[in-house]
Amino acid sequence: MGAPGLCALQSAADLATGRKPMSRPRTLLARACTAAALALPLAAGDWPQFRGPDRDAKSDATGLLRAWPEGGPRKLWSVETCEGYAAAAIVGGRVYFNDYDREAEAWLVRCLALDSGAELWRYSEERKIRPNHGITRTVPAVDGELVFSFDPKCVLHCIDAATGKELWRKSMVADYGGRIPSWYNGQCPLIEPDRVLVAPGGEALVVALEKRTGKELWRTPNPEQRNMSHASLMPAELGGVRQYLYCTLEGPLGVSAADGSVLWQFPFKFNVAVSPSPLVVDAERVFLTAGYDAGSVMIRVRRDGETFAVAELFRLSSAEWNSEVQTPIVHEGHIFGVGKRRRGLFTCLDLEGKVVWESPAEAGFELGSYLYADGVFLVMEGLTGVLHMIEASTKGYRELARAEVLSGPDVWGPLALADGRLVVRDMTHMVCLQVGAEEQR
Numbered sequence: 001m002g003a004p005g006l007c008a009l010q011s012a013a014d015l016a017t018g019r020k021p022m023s024r025p026r027t028l029l030a031r032a033c034t035a036a037a038l039a040l041p042l043a044a045g046d047w048p049q050f051r052g053p054d055r056d057a058k059s060d061a062t063g064l065l066r067a068w069p070e071g072g073p074r075k076l077w078s079v080e081t082c083e084g085y086a087a088a089a090i091v092g093g094r095v096y097f098n099d100y101d102r103e104a105e106a107w108l109v110r111c112l113a114l115d116s117g118a119e120l121w122r123y124s125e126e127r128k129i130r131p132n133h134g135i136t137r138t139v140p141a142v143d144g145e146l147v148f149s150f151d152p153k154c155v156l157h158c159i160d161a162a163t164g165k166e167l168w169r170k171s172m173v174a175d176y177g178g179r180i181p182s183w184y185n186g187q188c189p190l191i192e193p194d195r196v197l198v199a200p201g202g203e204a205l206v207v208a209l210e211k212r213t214g215k216e217l218w219r220t221p222n223p224e225q226r227n228m229s230h231a232s233l234m235p236a237e238l239g240g241v242r243q244y245l246y247c248t249l250e251g252p253l254g255v256s257a258a259d260g261s262v263l264w265q266f267p268f269k270f271n272v273a274v275s276p277s278p279l280v281v282d283a284e285r286v287f288l289t290a291g292y293d294a295g296s297v298m299i300r301v302r303r304d305g306e307t308f309a310v311a312e313l314f315r316l317s318s319a320e321w322n323s324e325v326q327t328p329i330v331h332e333g334h335i336f337g338v339g340k341r342r343r344g345l346f347t348c349l350d351l352e353g354k355v356v357w358e359s360p361a362e363a364g365f366e367l368g369s370y371l372y373a374d375g376v377f378l379v380m381e382g383l384t385g386v387l388h389m390i391e392a393s394t395k396g397y398r399e400l401a402r403a404e405v406l407s408g409p410d411v412w413g414p415l416a417l418a419d420g421r422l423v424v425r426d427m428t429h430m431v432c433l434q435v436g437a438e439e440q441r
Contacts, residue, residue: 047090047416049141050188052371055234056280057329059373059417063437066376072387072403073433076421077117083427084136085410087369090114090418091142091161097430098149100135109140109149109159114421117432121164127153129184134427137184139414141191146211148196152184154228156198158214168214172228177202179227183273186230190244192257199246201228205262206246206255218260226250229274236280239303245278245286252278252288254301254308264301264308270294276327279335281351285313287335291324298353314353321349325367325412329377334394336377338365346370346379348394357396363388369414376400378415378422378435384408385426387433405433 051057065073082100089096093115099108099122107127111120129135129152141148146167147159154172159165172178172185178201190197195208195217204219205226231247235257242257251268255261271292279287281298289296296316302309316322321339328337334356335349343364348356359365366382377390385406391398406426413425420436 045418046092047088047418048143049089049191050087050139050232050414051277051327052417055190055232055277057327057371057414058331059371061373061417061420061436063420064374064376064435065437066389066400068389068401068403068435072405073422073435075405076115076432076434078429078431079112079117079119081425081428081430082135083131084134085413085425085427086136087139087413087425088416088423088430089140089142089147090416090421090423091144093419094120094161095416095423095430095432096140096142096147096161097425098136098138098140098151100129102131102135105129107151109147109157109164111147111161111164114419114423114432123149123157123159123164123166125166127151129153132184133410135184137186139188139416141189141196143191143211148189148191148211150185150187150189150198152180154178154180154185154200156189156196156209158196158211167212170209170214172198172200172202176200176204176207178204181228181230181273183230185228186275187228188232190233190235192235197233197244199228199233201226205248205253206233206244206260208260220255220260220262224250229270231274231277234278234280236278236286238280238284238286238301239308240283241303245280247274247276247278247288247290249274252286252299264310266299266310266312268294268297275325276323279328279330281330281335285351287328287330289321289323289328289337291318291322291340293318294322295320296322296353298351316353321347321353321355326369326414329370329372331372331392332394336370336372336392338368338370338379344368344382346377346388346390346397348397356394359390359397359399363397363399367410367412369412371415371417373417378417380406380411380415380424382408382411385411387424405431 086098095112109123149157205222206220208217226248243254253265274290298313344366346359368380368382370379389401416423
């Protein structure tokens, strides 16, 4: 899930495909670009989608500061946002995120300069969305040329990354018969070199679309009419087979990257909602976790000839360990994440589900987000907006720095890191922090 929200009432207007843009996308610096200069290729260190380039919440960045100035990392810029959790994708020195203009009642996709926070363009479309624990939730996916924005009413927009012009759209409601979740859409699109993927529900459990045209490459049939969840698709290679993993309320499954056929399923009852996405541990193991007393489970997905056999390895009750919103991180043969117990302790688990260590009680992270880079975890307190830098060790909890960088409560939006800059948000502002050495720039 890109970021959480709470139950919103669904009206007949929710079922609309989305109106045409009320105005042409506004461009500032981008308007002067020539056609030859419009391409914005991905570079090493970009953060192009939910949980980063490999969807594992890990960055290959180096040179992160091991101590922060008094008052915390230097704030490069801050911009106002509508209430929500929609976080950033960062590509080619540009920050892309979803937003909403409550006065104009318009859905927005905004593009800012990473260095300064200056707005380069915004896509605007008239859309009435009632707030309920925020309005915006998802992270765009950007390949350098195209931006894929999945809005709260389950419309996928393909937008030119240089100019902000919409190129095509697909409505999960009108085109696939899906249902808008009662928390609005929290699913983030997945991009691959030749395709973008989402899980609509309705007639199709998963669809792969050609990025440039929106043409359907394949769909996974959905005879059981499983609804869209708040989890996002995750790429994996299990048993030597490339596939996409997804969680419905009835349990996780894997579909073939080649044709969308269902390769395996595992019955596991998620209660009310599932926000964390499937966590690929290795070539066979997958870890699942969720809130609402669902707990956690580790499964083994093993190839058996032309089919797959799925086995449960262990299960944890919610009293033992679970993550309610954020998807954990695998690092050095362990699972790291914010658990629900005791105000959300940052926890290191071994691959048998045993707690190796927890943060002290005074370091409670509630539902805050986190990522790994350069030997440390950057972890946000969801209640307060205090950012912690924690050594990425399996030996014990060692905090290197902390600073209040945002205002709580409900600081739940995913973090994004690129070029030594960390982009974070609370319910009203998006902020860029210098967490890498200045000479990196």
